[in-house]
Amino acid sequence: MKKFSLLLTICLLASLSWAQKPGKWEKLFDGKSTKGWHAYRPDNAKKWMVMSGALMSHGGSGDLVTDKEYEDFELEFDFKIPPKANSGVIYKVIEDPKNATYYSGPEYQIIDDEGYPPFNDGGKMVKINDRQKTGANYDMQAPNQWVAKPAGQWNKGRIVVKDNHVEHWLNGVKVVDYMYGSDAWKDQLAKSKFSKWAYATPHTKGKIALQDHGDEVWFNNIRIREL
Numbered sequence: 001m002k003k004f005s006l007l008l009t010i011c012l013l014a015s016l017s018w019a020q021k022p023g024k025w026e027k028l029f030d031g032k033s034t035k036g037w038h039a040y041r042p043d044n045a046k047k048w049m050v051m052s053g054a055l056m057s058h059g060g061s062g063d064l065v066t067d068k069e070y071e072d073f074e075l076e077f078d079f080k081i082p083p084k085a086n087s088g089v090i091y092k093v094i095e096d097p098k099n100a101t102y103y104s105g106p107e108y109q110i111i112d113d114e115g116y117p118p119f120n121d122g123g124k125m126v127k128i129n130d131r132q133k134t135g136a137n138y139d140m141q142a143p144n145q146w147v148a149k150p151a152g153q154w155n156k157g158r159i160v161v162k163d164n165h166v167e168h169w170l171n172g173v174k175v176v177d178y179m180y181g182s183d184a185w186k187d188q189l190a191k192s193k194f195s196k197w198a199y200a201t202p203h204t205k206g207k208i209a210l211q212d213h214g215d216e217v218w219f220n221n222i223r224i225r226e227l
Contacts, residue, residue: 022074022227028066028208029055029222037064040209041097048212054080054220057212063101064210065093071205072227075159078220079110083151085215086111088138091159092180092206094198101209104198106180107138108159108168110217112151135170139192140185143168143175154220162227164202 028036031053040063047061070091081087087110094104113133118125130142134155147170149155158169161180168176179185181202189200210219 023225025223025225027223028075028077029219031220034064036067037210038067039063040065040095040101054218055210055222056216056218058216059212059214061212063090063212065095065101066208069205069207070161070224070226072162073160073224074227075208075222075224077157077222078154079157080154080218081110081112081151082216083115084112084117085151085217086116086213087215087217088211088213089157089159090209090211091161092203093209094203094206096198099198101211102138102199104203105206105209106140106166106199107211108157109136109138110134110155110157110211113146113148115151135168135175137166137168137176137178139194140188141168141176141178143170145173145175147171147173147175154218160227 032050034048034055047059048055048057048064050056075089075091077089079087088102089108089110090101090105091108092105093101096104109132111128111132111134113128116128118127130136131139133143133146134148135143135157149171156171160167160169164180164182166176166178166180167174189195194200210217
């Protein structure tokens, strides 16, 4: 009987270990095409192209969105922008071309932290705040460290989503950590511009989008594994 119980325990532990094992890494960019992606709005994404083995947009191309939805995942990507540029990687996107990708999903912010020009906010020219800098959960959680490389240089981004626990990593450093849908998140959300958007309704899965904010942006080495 003891031997049977021990064997059963071993089997259960092995089964649990297998269930928790992450999936295999999958390339989301093959270095040659936009296979696996499509235009968020059918009339856009005409200027995304592959140059020097990287995926890039000159601006005004519209967002690219994955064909597949993801729930728990680890996403890695390299990115580069020129001076004064702005972009982002948005996840948990509910595809609804009537609204922007960020209407429904959190955004891993990409921007020229030092050189982005002041912008009009309600008739007042303001500079970006900490919640709008590279690696931030845009307009919600600011990076806890400033590790972005200057405009024109490649950076390494990483997003981990597991059981509503979200992490943003930048150049090997965890810069954002939050619980999606938690009471603290809802309190913060209520004070943000997202409070009346689809963003405000927590949802388990969605697509991943590469944002075209009207500026040049480069992406490479994009890969994902489901957790």
